[in-house]
Amino acid sequence: MMIPACRLVDLPRGEAYRLDIDPPVSVFHTDDGEVFAIDDTCTHQDASLADGWLEGCEVECPLHASKFDLRTGAVDAPPAKRPVRTHAVHVEDGMIYVQLSTDAPNLPPCVAARLAGGPA
Amino acid sequence: MRTVAVVGASLAGLSAARSLRKQGYDGRLVVIGDELHRPYDRPPLSKEFLSGSLAEADLALEPDGEDLRVQWLLGVRAVGLDGPQRAVRLADGSEVRADGVVIATGAAARTLPGTDGLTGVHTLRTLDDARALRDELALGGRLVVIGGGFIGAEVASTAYALGLDVTVVEAAPTPLAGPLGETMGGIVSALHTDHGVRLLCGVGVKGLSGRSRVDAVLLEDGRSIPADIVVVGVGARPCVEWLAGSGIALADGVTCGADGRTSLAGVVAVGDCASWYDPRAGLHRRVEHWTGARERPDAAVTALLAGGAVEPGAPRPPYFWSDQYGVKIQFAGHAAGADSVTIEEGARDDHNVLAVYRRSGHPVAVLGMNQPRLFTRWRKQLAAAA
Ligand SMILES: Cc1cc2nc3c(=O)[nH]c(=O)nc-3n(C[C@H](O)[C@H](O)[C@H](O)COP(=O)(O)OP(=O)(O)OC[C@H]3O[C@@H](n4cnc5c(N)ncnc54)[C@H](O)[C@@H]3O)c2cc1C
Ligand code: FES
Numbered sequence: 001m002m003i004p005a006c007r008l009v010d011l012p013r014g015e016a017y018r019l020d021i022d023p024p025v026s027v028f029h030t031d032d033g034e035v036f037a038i039d040d041t042c043t044h045q046d047a048s049l050a051d052g053w054l055e056g057c058e059v060e061c062p063l064h065a066s067k068f069d070l071r072t073g074a075v076d077a078p079p080a081k082r083p084v085r086t087h088a089v090h091v092e093d094g095m096i097y098v099q100l101s102t103d104a105p106n107l108p109p110c111v112a113a114r115l116a117g118g119p120a
Numbered sequence: 121m122r123t124v125a126v127v128g129a130s131l132a133g134l135s136a137a138r139s140l141r142k143q144g145y146d147g148r149l150v151v152i153g154d155e156l157h158r159p160y161d162r163p164p165l166s167k168e169f170l171s172g173s174l175a176e177a178d179l180a181l182e183p184d185g186e187d188l189r190v191q192w193l194l195g196v197r198a199v200g201l202d203g204p205q206r207a208v209r210l211a212d213g214s215e216v217r218a219d220g221v222v223i224a225t226g227a228a229a230r231t232l233p234g235t236d237g238l239t240g241v242h243t244l245r246t247l248d249d250a251r252a253l254r255d256e257l258a259l260g261g262r263l264v265v266i267g268g269g270f271i272g273a274e275v276a277s278t279a280y281a282l283g284l285d286v287t288v289v290e291a292a293p294t295p296l297a298g299p300l301g302e303t304m305g306g307i308v309s310a311l312h313t314d315h316g317v318r319l320l321c322g323v324g325v326k327g328l329s330g331r332s333r334v335d336a337v338l339l340e341d342g343r344s345i346p347a348d349i350v351v352v353g354v355g356a357r358p359c360v361e362w363l364a365g366s367g368i369a370l371a372d373g374v375t376c377g378a379d380g381r382t383s384l385a386g387v388v389a390v391g392d393c394a395s396w397y398d399p400r401a402g403l404h405r406r407v408e409h410w411t412g413a414r415e416r417p418d419a420a421v422t423a424l425l426a427g428g429a430v431e432p433g434a435p436r437p438p439y440f441w442s443d444q445y446g447v448k449i450q451f452a453g454h455a456a457g458a459d460s461v462t463i464e465e466g467a468r469d470d471h472n473v474l475a476v477y478r479r480s481g482h483p484v485a486v487l488g489m490n491q492p493r494l495f496t497r498w499r500k501q502l503a504a505a506a
Contacts, residue, residue, distance in 0.1 A: 051493035053500055062492040063441060063448065064163075065411050077138070077414060079161055081183040109178070 005096040008035070016050035016059075019098065023105055025087060026050040027096055028070055030057060036070035037087040037098045043106045044080035082106040121219040121425065122147045125208050127198045128224030128359075129153025131161070132391025132413040134181055136222040137188050139421035149190050150216050152208060154197035157247055158182060163410055165250040166274035167443050171281060172254065179247065198225070201366040203384045220424050222417070223363070223374055223382070223389035227356035227408060232266065234327055240334040241350045244271055253351065257282055261348030264288075264337045266325050268295030268309055270442045272353030277444040280317050287318040287345055289325060289337065301455040304475055304487050307468045311445045314471075320345075356408060358393040371395060373406045379432035380420030386427075388420040399434075401454070409440040437485075437502045447471045448492065452499045453485030465494055474498070 006017050011029045019025045024040035026049055034057070040048050042061045049068065053060040058067045058076070066080035073083040085106060088099040124140060126133045129151050137151055153159075160179040168174035193210070200209035201221065208216045229243035242253045253275075257263070263279045265272045268290030276286050288295075296305035312319040324340040328350060337345045358373035368382050369375040374389035376382055378397045382389050391413035395406040419432050439452040455461075458477035466472035466489070474494045477485035483502055488495030 047492060051496055053496050062496045063450075065414070065439070077135070078181050078183075079163075110173070 001100045002090075002097050003100065005037070005098050008091055008094050008096055011035075011096065014054055016052075016054065017096075018048065018050040023107060023111070024048070025098055025100070027089065027098065028054055028059060030054065030070070032056075035089050035091060035096055037089045038068065038070060038073060039085045039087075039105050039107075041084075041105075041107055041111055042066070042068075042080060043075065043082040043084055043108055045108050046111050049084070121145065123216075123218040124149050124220040124222065124424075125206075125216045125218035126151045126222040126224055127153075127208055128226055128391070128393070129155065129192065129194060130159050130224065130226055130391070130413075131181060131410065132226065132394075132417055133222065133224035134159040135414050136224060136390055136417035136421055137190055139418045140425075141188050143421055143425055145421075145425060147219075149188065150193060150218070151190050152193045152196060152198055152210065152216065154195065154211075155246060155248075156195040158192070158194070160247055162245070163441075165247065166244055166271055167278060169250055170254050170257065170275065170278045172258075176247070198362050201363055201368065201387075203367040203387070206384075206386055219386060221387045222420065222424065223360075223387065223393060224391045224413075224417075225359040225362070225393045226413075227358050227392040229352070230354045230357055232325065232328075232352050232354065235350075235352065238328055238330050238334045239332060240330070240348060241328065241352065243352050244275060245356065253349075256349050257284060259348075260284055262287070262346055263349045263351065264345050264347040265351045265353055266337065267353035267355070268292075268312075268319065268321070269353055269355060270296070270299075270440075272351065273309065273312070273444050274442060275351050275353060276312060276317055277315075280315055280445070284349075286312075287320065287347075288312055289323065289339065289345070290319065290321045291324045293322045295319070295321065299455060300451065300487060301458065301461055301477065303461055304455075304473075307473060307475075308444075308449060308487075308489070310468070311447060311471070315445050356392065358395075358406060360393055371404065375404055376420075377423075377432075378435070379423040379430075380416060381423050386424070388424045390417045390420045396435075401457075407438045409438055411439045437499070439499065445471075447489050450488040450492065450495045450499075451485065452495075453477065453483075453502050455485050458484050466491060 005027045017027045026040040027037045047063040051062040060067045067076040068084045073086040090097045159181040197211040229245040262285045265276045265288045294305045295309040326338045329336045373395040376396045380388040392408045395404045437453040442449040461477045465474040472490045474491040475487045486498040
């Protein structure tokens with residue numbers, strides 16, 4: 001599924017935009033001008049990666065500082081141990097579109113349980 | 121370097137082993153730890169593991185499939201270090217000779233004198249401690265926590281959620297005044313009273329009463345607080361006794377330079393046992409935070425492999441978190457030395473405060489309660505200003 005996120009001009013470099021879908025997805029605009037999309041929820045616990053520390057092509061989780069590579073989703077070190085799911089991004093006529101991945105998300109246990117059990 | 125010995129098999133030791141391999145060290149790597157467990161994560165021991173929402177397997181710090189080519193010597197204590205030879209003596213009489221040594225023996229919970237031998241009295245530092253405490257909390261009853269620091273506060277919050285009757289006793293007039301300052305220490309520790317947990321401040325503990333099992337905590341002002349379970353959360357001391365006689369410089373922990381190098385060549389120290397030089401403050405500080413134990417081994421390993429030929433980069437301001445009563449507490453920087461603290465966002469009654477500590481107008485620390493986004497912005501700013 002392809003979903004429009006926001007206009008590129010509305011997302012300054014170094015910033016992130018969170019799409020409130022379920023599970024949420026975040027779009028990051030790096031300082032080098034690249035755009036990436038990953039699942040917004042950290043794979044360790046319930047933290048929003050859009051609130052994290054963006055540096056180069058990595059975002060550091062705002063809570064316990066695991067870093068995720070925006071290109072591959074790979075995590076550098078604990079406490080998170082699983083990669084975050086990545087999504088393809090297209091920019092067309094100044095609009096950022098996210099092509100949602102069909103892989104299963106790697107949600108943290110607390111969030112996965114909430115989704116499985118219906119609305120929080 | 122053909123052999124590196126890491127002493128202490130927890131977060132700092134494992135992070136050092138990872139950094140060694142990442143930085144290209146290809147030789148023999150021995151990790152010595154006195155606990156029987158492979159490295160596990162301690163923060164959940166007072167939170168999700170204690171409450172039962174996280175299982176033991178979830179505490180592992182090594183992801184499946186990670187292979188650092190480490191020779192693990194677990195369940196054996198290091199009892200001495202021969203400085204010039206760089207040989208680590210073990211309790212079983214054996215010895216590990218190495219070209220490089222990483223000291224990562226962490227810290228141990230302090231105890232109160234005269235509390236040995238009574239059942240129902242706990243400290244919390246290890247997985248075994250947490251298992252024992254979890255089993256007792258499951259029985260319910262009255263819990264008295266001695267010490268209103270972070271570990272004590274987290275245990276109180278978890279036990280409250282489990283339905284126990286909880287009292288926290290703190291000797292200082294304000295809990296957490298050391299790390300957070302008086303004002304914010306007061307605001308954060310008000311979480312106890314906001315939830316109906318009793319908080320008794322400014323009163324010391326004289327002793328415990330009970331025959332074989334504890335039945336009360338006796339206070340210096342003569343009061344006696346009935347207790348079925350007591351948790352002693354009065355801080356931690358660095359595990360460095362085993363280094364006595366090695367010639368290594370010790371003060372509060374192992375005295376280190378700004379890159380973790382100790383007074384002995386080929387020996388570095390990391391994590392809760394290490395007191396690194398802070399060039400900005402011009403003094404040594406021992407920091408007992410998870411992120412320090414995880415991040416600093418990188419610099420220490422660089423120094424170890426290079427023999428000290430590189431200039432250490434400026435470290436990030438220290439950062440820690442705590443979870444209490446469903447509130448995410450985050451702190452970065454140093455509160456000591458601040459001359460003002462202002463609440464920039466949120467309200468104390470809503471438990472969503474963002475407070476900035478300043479010295480002569482410059483931000484030196486930031487505290488967040490349920491403010492991860494703003495907190496990260498300020499944390500970045502502190503690092504940039506450093
Ligand atoms: C209950 C609890 C909750 C915490 N919560 C938080 C939190 O929310 N946020 C935060 O930032 N920090 C928290 N911390 C602190 C954090 O866990 C520590 O900073 C971190 O564990 C330090 O890692 P370390 O490897 O330096 O030391 P440790 O984890 O203490 O490990 C040292 C290891 O060395 C072993 N050892 C000691 N002496 C010897 C010897 N002579 N020979 C062989 N082995 C030896 C010990 O048994 C231990 O396994 C918490 C700590 C505890 C105990
Ligand atoms: S929630 Fe992201 S590292 Fe813990």
